[in-house]
Amino acid sequence: MSVNPDRPAEITPEELAAQTALYAPFTQAVRELVDATIRTTVDPATIRTAQAEVEAITARLREEQLEGSLGAHFGHGRARQPWGNTVVGLRNPVAPPLRPVPAGDREGEVHAEVVLGAAYEGPPGLVHGGVSSLLLDQILGTAAAAAGKPGMTAYLNLTYRRPTPLGPLRVEGWVDRSEGHKTWARGHVVGPDGPTVEAEGLFVLPRWARELLARRGDAEAPPAFE
Numbered sequence: 001m002s003v004n005p006d007r008p009a010e011i012t013p014e015e016l017a018a019q020t021a022l023y024a025p026f027t028q029a030v031r032e033l034v035d036a037t038i039r040t041t042v043d044p045a046t047i048r049t050a051q052a053e054v055e056a057i058t059a060r061l062r063e064e065q066l067e068g069s070l071g072a073h074f075g076h077g078r079a080r081q082p083w084g085n086t087v088v089g090l091r092n093p094v095a096p097p098l099r100p101v102p103a104g105d106r107e108g109e110v111h112a113e114v115v116l117g118a119a120y121e122g123p124p125g126l127v128h129g130g131v132s133s134l135l136l137d138q139i140l141g142t143a144a145a146a147a148g149k150p151g152m153t154a155y156l157n158l159t160y161r162r163p164t165p166l167g168p169l170r171v172e173g174w175v176d177r178s179e180g181h182k183t184w185a186r187g188h189v190v191g192p193d194g195p196t197v198e199a200e201g202l203f204v205l206p207r208w209a210r211e212l213l214a215r216r217g218d219a220e221a222p223p224a225f226e
């Protein structure tokens with residue numbers, strides 16, 4: 001990872017609101033398409049027709065495309081930078097999406113309510129273990145950032161206590177302790193019957209970011225790793 005040297009100018013709050021109003025429902029519509037694709041039982045002719053329609057829509061969207069990912073264009077910590085994020089991204093249909101909000105009274109504590117549908121299945125009817133890991137990596141990293149100690153995941157240890165059912169879940173994260181550029185965070189996925197997966201991770205502000213901050217004299221906030 002490197003810092004985007006272009007540092008593109010931020011857009012106005014009005015433009016941000018307009019883009020949010022445009023892209024959030026569009027992305028949600030594609031999530032619905034994914035769920036419908038997995039669960040449809042329509043006849044083969046309808047599937048073939050739908051495939052042609054989806055391919056036509058894809059071709060229309062490809063008429064104008066960014067080179068590479070969204071975050072690479074909008075830069076660290078910029079308002080639209082996390083829109084491509086695979087967990088929280090407003091423009092990423094793969095993202096459930098998670099919407100972490102401050103909660104609880106532990107340092108950096110954040111919670112997110114999420115409903116995981118058929119797209120996140122591992123064992124029949126259950127959440128894929130890698131998906132739980134994905135959500136926990138993000139929520140622990142968000143907790144570290146919320147505590148003013150952002151970093152990249154150095155390690156993430158998971159304990160799968162019991163199966164996680166698809167459906168409504170809560171994901172919680174908080175900071176356990178920190179030493180300089182190293183922050184240890186904890187969290188869990190909570191299902192209808194209590195915690196299912198527990199996580200403990202180390203988040204490190206990388207050397208390049210530490211050196212950048214040192215050069216800037218800490219005048220700017222550390223980069224966010226979303």
Ligand SMILES: CCCCCCCCCC(=O)SCCNC(=O)CCNC(=O)[C@H](O)C(C)(C)COP(=O)(O)OP(=O)(O)OC[C@H]1O[C@@H](n2cnc3c(N)ncnc32)[C@H](O)[C@@H]1OP(=O)(O)O
Binds near residue numbers: 138141146202226
């Ligand atoms: C609103 C914001 C929300 C943000 C949410 C973010 C959630 C998403 C988080 C991610 O998914 S990040 C992507 C996944 N992670 C990575 O790709 C990280 C890949 N690894 C690295 O880039 C570097 O190895 C790392 C940044 C972790 C460390 O690089 P450094 O250049 O800082 O290395 P350095 O050797 O200086 O290590 C710094 C300290 O961390 C320690 N350390 C590094 N890796 C460790 C490890 N695995 N276990 C234990 N300690 C570790 C290391 O010993 C050292 O301790 P001390 O400073 O006390 O000597």
